[in-house]
Amino acid sequence: MMMNNVLAIVVVLMITSVKATITTVRVENDLPVDTILTLHCKSSTKDLGAKVLHSGQYIEWSFQPNTNTKYWCSVTWNNIPQKNIVIYDAAKDVAVCTDKCWRGISSDGAYFYNQFKSTWERRYPWN
Numbered sequence: 001m002m003m004n005n006v007l008a009i010v011v012v013l014m015i016t017s018v019k020a021t022i023t024t025v026r027v028e029n030d031l032p033v034d035t036i037l038t039l040h041c042k043s044s045t046k047d048l049g050a051k052v053l054h055s056g057q058y059i060e061w062s063f064q065p066n067t068n069t070k071y072w073c074s075v076t077w078n079n080i081p082q083k084n085i086v087i088y089d090a091a092k093d094v095a096v097c098t099d100k101c102w103r104g105i106s107s108d109g110a111y112f113y114n115q116f117k118s119t120w121e122r123r124y125p126w127n
Contacts, residue, residue: 023062026100039051044095069088074089087103087110109123
């Protein structure tokens with residue numbers, strides 16, 4: 001009986017000591033002033049809906065990723081569709097971000113912030 005209690009306490013301590021990683025993805029409109037960006041982002045289980053962003057504005061959402069977590073967005077500005085892009089892919093993005101995955105949409109492409117190198121990298125050119 002005593003051994004079962006000790007085992008139960010050890011299991012509870014192990015579970016409560018494991019911190020769940022929360023990842024936040026932020027996508028900012030870095031387009032020229034007066035350029036309206038529309039993003040429609042979703043995963044296989046969650047549709048974030050279409051969001052309209054003026055220059056300098058951003059959207060962000062948080063989640064607990066697993067190895068299969070993937071979000072993609074359709075990118076449109078001034079009512080002209082640009083591309084559908086993978087905005088977060090747990091399998092790839094673990095190398096560039098863990099908890100803060102910042103993205104910037106510019107006129108020459110979509111940039112992803114590498115929090116380990118403190119640099120912005122263009123992942124999706126528009127041309």
